[in-house]
Amino acid sequence: MKNFLFELKEGLSISFRAIRANKIRAVLTTLGIVIGVTSVVLMSTAIKGIDSAFQKGVASMGSDNLYIDKWEWFNNDIPWWELRNRRNLTMEDYNKYKELAKLPVASAPTVWSTQTVKYKERTVEYIIIQGTTSDYINTTNLNFDTGRFFNELESSGGRQVVVLGSEVAKKLFPRGDALDQEVKIKGHKFKVVGVLAEQGSWVMGNFNPDNQAFIPIQNVFKFFQNQSFRSVTFNVRAPNSQMVNEVKEEAIGVMRRVRGLRYDQANDFSINQQEALLTQIDKTVGVIQIAGLFITGLSLFVGAIGIMNIMFVSVKERTREIGIRKAIGAKKSTILTQFISESAIICLLGGMIGLILAIILSLVINQFLPTSIQVDAFVLAVVISILTGVISGFAPAYSAAKLDPVEALRYE
Amino acid sequence: MDQKYPFSQNEADRRQDLNKLTNNGKTMNIINIEHIAKIYQVGSEEVHALRDVSLKINKNEYVAIMGPSGSGKSTLMNILGCLDTPTHGIYDFTGVNVSQMNDNELAKIRNKEIGFVFQTFNLLARSDALHNVELPLIYAGVPASERKERAREALEHVGLADRVHHKPNELSGGQRQRVAIARALVTRPSIILADEPTGNLDTKTGEDIMALFNDIFELGNTIILVTHEEYIAEHAKRILRIRDGLIEKDETVANRYIPKKNGASKI
Numbered sequence: 001m002k003n004f005l006f007e008l009k010e011g012l013s014i015s016f017r018a019i020r021a022n023k024i025r026a027v028l029t030t031l032g033i034v035i036g037v038t039s040v041v042l043m044s045t046a047i048k049g050i051d052s053a054f055q056k057g058v059a060s061m062g063s064d065n066l067y068i069d070k071w072e073w074f075n076n077d078i079p080w081w082e083l084r085n086r087r088n089l090t091m092e093d094y095n096k097y098k099e100l101a102k103l104p105v106a107s108a109p110t111v112w113s114t115q116t117v118k119y120k121e122r123t124v125e126y127i128i129i130q131g132t133t134s135d136y137i138n139t140t141n142l143n144f145d146t147g148r149f150f151n152e153l154e155s156s157g158g159r160q161v162v163v164l165g166s167e168v169a170k171k172l173f174p175r176g177d178a179l180d181q182e183v184k185i186k187g188h189k190f191k192v193v194g195v196l197a198e199q200g201s202w203v204m205g206n207f208n209p210d211n212q213a214f215i216p217i218q219n220v221f222k223f224f225q226n227q228s229f230r231s232v233t234f235n236v237r238a239p240n241s242q243m244v245n246e247v248k249e250e251a252i253g254v255m256r257r258v259r260g261l262r263y264d265q266a267n268d269f270s271i272n273q274q275e276a277l278l279t280q281i282d283k284t285v286g287v288i289q290i291a292g293l294f295i296t297g298l299s300l301f302v303g304a305i306g307i308m309n310i311m312f313v314s315v316k317e318r319t320r321e322i323g324i325r326k327a328i329g330a331k332k333s334t335i336l337t338q339f340i341s342e343s344a345i346i347c348l349l350g351g352m353i354g355l356i357l358a359i360i361l362s363l364v365i366n367q368f369l370p371t372s373i374q375v376d377a378f379v380l381a382v383v384i385s386i387l388t389g390v391i392s393g394f395a396p397a398y399s400a401a402k403l404d405p406v407e408a409l410r411y412e
Numbered sequence: 413m414d415q416k417y418p419f420s421q422n423e424a425d426r427r428q429d430l431n432k433l434t435n436n437g438k439t440m441n442i443i444n445i446e447h448i449a450k451i452y453q454v455g456s457e458e459v460h461a462l463r464d465v466s467l468k469i470n471k472n473e474y475v476a477i478m479g480p481s482g483s484g485k486s487t488l489m490n491i492l493g494c495l496d497t498p499t500h501g502i503y504d505f506t507g508v509n510v511s512q513m514n515d516n517e518l519a520k521i522r523n524k525e526i527g528f529v530f531q532t533f534n535l536l537a538r539s540d541a542l543h544n545v546e547l548p549l550i551y552a553g554v555p556a557s558e559r560k561e562r563a564r565e566a567l568e569h570v571g572l573a574d575r576v577h578h579k580p581n582e583l584s585g586g587q588r589q590r591v592a593i594a595r596a597l598v599t600r601p602s603i604i605l606a607d608e609p610t611g612n613l614d615t616k617t618g619e620d621i622m623a624l625f626n627d628i629f630e631l632g633n634t635i636i637l638v639t640h641e642e643y644i645a646e647h648a649k650r651i652l653r654i655r656d657g658l659i660e661k662d663e664t665v666a667n668r669y670i671p672k673k674n675g676a677s678k679i
Contacts, residue, residue: 014550017539324534327522329519329548406495
């Protein structure tokens with residue numbers, strides 16, 4: 001072991017000399033690895049960024065929630081037309097459910113409609129307007145920038161009040177003075193009672209609360225669409241995550257009663273959980289990950305081939321040097337260590353440059369996509385580059401190590 | 413030149429090394445070759461580079477090996493230098509049978525017991541003189557501080573104290589060969605094996621190098637000199653003439669040419 005360490009140390013110092021002596025070649029060779037490591041590191045951090053954004057988005061929905069819906073969110077078993085043919089869930093259904101279900105800490109009906117929101121000359125189009133009740137806020141983890149959610153009185157009275165998502169508020173009130181102003185939704189006046197804090201989960205797109213507005217549910221039916229147009233979703237919050245399944249069991253029983261189903265009839269509603277969403281996200285991210293790493297892996301592979309090629313050339317060129325070294329006592333393992341460490345060092349240098357490049361690039365990309373370079377990216381770059389160096393250096397190094405000293409010394 | 417032994421402070425070590433080669437004070441052969449042959453397979457043909465060679469060389473001998481090209485001289489030198497092994501026969505080197513050794517064992521023997529000096533110097537072009545001389549000590553596993561010290565000392569004694577950090581292309585031919593000689597001496601080997609050491613040098617410089625070899629010989633080293641030039645061979649005390657893979661003649665030089673001791677500090 002001590003012997004090996006000594007050999008490694010000397011091998012490294014000999015390799016450093018050789019690399020310094022062939023600067024241009026080392027730089028060119030390194031380029032392939034630089035590109036490879038840059039893309040692998042960037043890709044892996046981008047994937048991590050996407051994943052954490054998804055998770056964050058899901059977390060903002062609340063982790064102990066169930067969604068009783070006409071639709072099965074991630075349905076693999078029931079044909080879509082069967083789902084379509086289900087009766088819509090209605091406010092009446094909700095009221096019965098609320099009365100009968102004892103376990104949930106909070107529940108709220110929601111129904112959505114896409115509308116244009118105006119304030120004076122400013123307009124924001126295609127905003128998802130969520131119609132709901134004052135209980136809604138207790139089923140989520142939303143925070144407020146200013147103001148509050150509409151209260152029970154405003155909710156049951158169907159008052160024309162609105163809570164704006166942060167993006168919507170920013171667009172309509174760039175100076176942040178939204179509170180107590182009146183905005184127009186489809187020509188109807190709504191008073192702003194609150195602005196949500198930014199959730200920052202871009203992945204959810206229009207379903208991100210940042211891009212939504214919330215109004216008492218009666219107003220949706222009164223101004224935008226009639227009750228039967230779109231099914232109502234019940235947001236239900238369990239007391240804690242251990243209770244989620246019990247709440248679900250209760251919900252199934254209560255809903256079957258509410259919907260008047262006979263024992264031989266299948267459920268005509270679905271109980272959705274964000275767990276299903278998480279599973280789906282994990283699947284999606286997994287696919288992106290495999291595809292992304294495969295593609296970037298290819299560029300690393302090309303870089304590795306470049307290293308191998310150069311190392312073969314280097315061994316050929318330095319045949320005489322190898323002969324000299326062997327004549328004065330270098331063992332096979334010594335030569336092997338020397339050339340492998342040479343290629344590992346070249347790769348490591350490339351990896352370091354690649355890492356720096358990736359950090360710079362990720363700062364640029366961060367303007368559009370969430371990326372975060374973390375310590376494990378550093379480790380990844382080091383491990384990948386050393387591994388590439390060792391693997392691609394092995395064959396050339398082995399061919400050097402098994403050279404016959406007599407032949408090698410004669411080589412011109 | 414000051415005539416002290418190049419590694420005077422290690423004189424005791426040296427004596428001990430040499431004592432290993434003697435049995436109760438009786439001189440033992442450093443090299444004892446018995447009926448060796450070397451056969452190469454070239455396509456379907458067998459080439460007998462060495463047919464049947466037996467020879468003994470004692471410690472502190474100065475032997476020249478001569479022969480025309482194709483005589484088997486190079487093959488013999490490669491076997492003597494443990495760069496190659498014989499097809500048949502026994503090669504006993506410093507009391508160890510090396511004829512059946514594997515590559516790594518041979519590498520160890522070359523490293524510790526043999527100092528090579530080549531016609532084309534064979535220095536590492538991109539390393540300075542010091543690193544070139546250090547190299548065999550690196551492979552021997554000598555710690556950095558000690559080997560730098562020893563390499564510096566060796567360079568000093570071949571007269572290159574002021575050229576320690578020069579690279580080969582910054583040195584003259586004679587100086588390069590001195591670096592090579594320092595490299596050969598630095599491990600205190602049992603034999604110095606010089607292959608046409610003056611072949612790439614002009615007569616004057618060649619003569620200086622031969623003077624250096626003579627100094628080294630007089631300090632108790634064993635030198636084997638491979639050459640095809642008669643007047644170079646006459647620096648040795650004994651000449652082996654090879655022809656067609658056999659030793660044709662084994663003669664003692666009657667009128668040995670002893671160069672003037674001017675070499676080392678001059679170049």
